[in-house]
Amino acid sequence: MSVKEEIARRRTFGIVSHPDAGKTTLTEKLLLFGGAIQEAGAVKSNKIKKGATSDFMEIERQRGISVATSVLAFEYQGTKINILDTPGHKDFAEDTFRTLTAVDSVIVVIDVAKGVEEQTEKLVEVCRMRNIPMIVFVNKLDREGKDAFELLDEIEQKLHLSVTPLSFPIGMGYDFKGIYNIWEKNVNLFSGDSRKNIEETVEVSDIQDNILDKLVGSDAADNLREELELVQGVYPAFDKEAYLDGHQQPVFFGSALNSFGVRELLDCFVEIAPTPRPKQSEERLVLPDEKDFSGFVFKIHANMDPKHRDRLAFIKIVSGVFERNTPYLHVRNKKKLKFSSPNAFFAERKQIVDISYPGDIVGLHDTGNFKIGDTLTSGEEIHYKGIPSFSPEHFRYINNADPMKSKQLAKGIDQLMDEGVAQLFTLELNGRKVIGTVGALQYEVIQYRLEHEYGAKCTYEPLNVHKACWVDPEDPKSEEFKEFLRVKQRFMAKDKRDQLVFLADSAFSLQMTQQKYPSVKMHFVSEFD
Numbered sequence: 001m002s003v004k005e006e007i008a009r010r011r012t013f014g015i016v017s018h019p020d021a022g023k024t025t026l027t028e029k030l031l032l033f034g035g036a037i038q039e040a041g042a043v044k045s046n047k048i049k050k051g052a053t054s055d056f057m058e059i060e061r062q063r064g065i066s067v068a069t070s071v072l073a074f075e076y077q078g079t080k081i082n083i084l085d086t087p088g089h090k091d092f093a094e095d096t097f098r099t100l101t102a103v104d105s106v107i108v109v110i111d112v113a114k115g116v117e118e119q120t121e122k123l124v125e126v127c128r129m130r131n132i133p134m135i136v137f138v139n140k141l142d143r144e145g146k147d148a149f150e151l152l153d154e155i156e157q158k159l160h161l162s163v164t165p166l167s168f169p170i171g172m173g174y175d176f177k178g179i180y181n182i183w184e185k186n187v188n189l190f191s192g193d194s195r196k197n198i199e200e201t202v203e204v205s206d207i208q209d210n211i212l213d214k215l216v217g218s219d220a221a222d223n224l225r226e227e228l229e230l231v232q233g234v235y236p237a238f239d240k241e242a243y244l245d246g247h248q249q250p251v252f253f254g255s256a257l258n259s260f261g262v263r264e265l266l267d268c269f270v271e272i273a274p275t276p277r278p279k280q281s282e283e284r285l286v287l288p289d290e291k292d293f294s295g296f297v298f299k300i301h302a303n304m305d306p307k308h309r310d311r312l313a314f315i316k317i318v319s320g321v322f323e324r325n326t327p328y329l330h331v332r333n334k335k336k337l338k339f340s341s342p343n344a345f346f347a348e349r350k351q352i353v354d355i356s357y358p359g360d361i362v363g364l365h366d367t368g369n370f371k372i373g374d375t376l377t378s379g380e381e382i383h384y385k386g387i388p389s390f391s392p393e394h395f396r397y398i399n400n401a402d403p404m405k406s407k408q409l410a411k412g413i414d415q416l417m418d419e420g421v422a423q424l425f426t427l428e429l430n431g432r433k434v435i436g437t438v439g440a441l442q443y444e445v446i447q448y449r450l451e452h453e454y455g456a457k458c459t460y461e462p463l464n465v466h467k468a469c470w471v472d473p474e475d476p477k478s479e480e481f482k483e484f485l486r487v488k489q490r491f492m493a494k495d496k497r498d499q500l501v502f503l504a505d506s507a508f509s510l511q512m513t514q515q516k517y518p519s520v521k522m523h524f525v526s527e528f529d
């Protein structure tokens with residue numbers, strides 16, 4: 001197969017949802033359809049289980065699992081599908097945001113009863129801002145839930161999407177009879193038998209045909225006809241270009257647990273979902289079918305075995321082919337590196353591969369060379385954009401609790417920050433170190449990992465910070481900026497990339513500062529133009 005054909009048959013995507021909507025179940029059912037696993041229960045949830053001994057011990061356990069579920073690849077009807085795992089827990093939102101830089105499209109899972117939930121809103125917003133093509137899967141139709149139209153409205157309003165249903169439920173919950181597949185023009189009857197993988201579908205090319213009455217009963221058939229008429233009147237027809245540009249989102253209904261509606265979703269997905277997309281670098285737009293290899297690190301998994309300093313850097317291949325034992329340029333370090341055992345990921349295992357194509361993810365063993373966001377190329381000095389840090393929500397001073405181990409502490413902090421566990425800010429005034437995190441759980445994780453992996457001890461001290469603002473003066477030489485730096489000296493810090501950050505202590509003081517120094521722009525994201 002030519003490289004072009006290999007690219008054309010790849011689909012790399014992520015599933016996003018609020019915890020409990022059914023992401024793990026859907027992932028598993030997709031793998032079952034792909035023949036990648038033989039039975040349900042094989043995919044471990046990356047959820048933090050409620051009632052676990054302690055949340056952070058549970059996180060450590062999950063960290064073990066999540067190496068295995070980071071990338072789940074399988075073949076379906078000649079298509080190579082790569083599912084990238086995204087943690088649902090809100091404290092790990094930053095991990096999910098980073099993974100979203102490596103997907104070419106997304107499936108959003110929504111619980112029919114709960115509707116649009118908080119985490120879904122946040123994640124979809126990120127996808128929307130990046131124009132990532134999205135398909136929505138409304139799950140748990142076997143349960144009583146919201147009316148389909150009401151739910152479609154809610155999706156449009158809360159998620160600011162422009163939807164078009166490609167399937168439609170016939171009844172719901174106790175009365176759930178099946179779904180009408182608008183995309184394929186057939187009816188899929190629900191039997192509630194989750195052991196069945198391939199459901200039987202009955203072709204109904206004309207919904208006026210009384211075969212529909214025979215299948216679901218006259219009342220349900222008439223109801224469906226009315227509803228489909230309304231769908232036609234209210235929603236635009238499916239437009240593939242609009243979907244690919246991120247302007248229209250097709251919606252499917254089903255029940256992942258019952259393997260119902262999943263085949264329809266998958267069949268449509270392989271047909272419409274984008275092949276690996278071009279990616280913008282600081283220098284130029286890079287196309288997947290270019291001859292030279294390039295890729296970027298979007299995730300680092302470290303120290304699964306504390307006795308060996310093992311790190312696995314996950315690289316999304318953007319262009320060209322990645323070959324084993326070939327020297328590639330680590331652009332930030334300006335070093336050539338060769339990899340003798342790059343890993344490719346399959347449903348339940350990883351395996352050394354000789355060659356990988358755009359859209360694929362390779363896992364490279366690393367001894368500390370990589371940071372999240374690093375670019376690897378055949379030789380060209382390009383830098384991929386788009387792995388920004390967001391302002392953390394929590395801030396604490398970190399102190400050394402064992403003076404004999406200050407080196408270990410520094411190294412541990414450094415490496416955990418490379419992994420993207422949290423963000424480090426160093427105060428300009430006195431060099432004190434501040435750790436910023438998305439969730440409070442991370443502090444425990446950091447403390448635990450510093451001790452167990454680096455033999456260092458730390459304590460925290462509260463610090464009153466409302467937001468980290470990346471500072472962007474219109475004129476760095478202006479009097480206004482100099483005054484800002486002088487007056488706000490106590491609040492100034494540098495991030496890991498030596499960018500200047502203003503740690504605002506309250507929303508009010510931030511607002512006052514912005515009013516007083518209008519030429520000093522504040523960003524809540526570390527990357528800005």
Ligand code: G4P
Nearest residue numbers: 017019020021022023024025045139140143255256257258
């Ligand atoms: P998540 O990864 O998005 O967090 O969700 P997950 O797939 O773990 O699903 C959350 C719960 O919802 C699970 O039940 C799962 O069995 C259930 N579920 C998923 N899809 C459907 C569906 O189509 N219909 C119904 N009725 N339930 C569904 P649980 O009791 O929390 O876990 P488990 O003990 O059953 O695994």
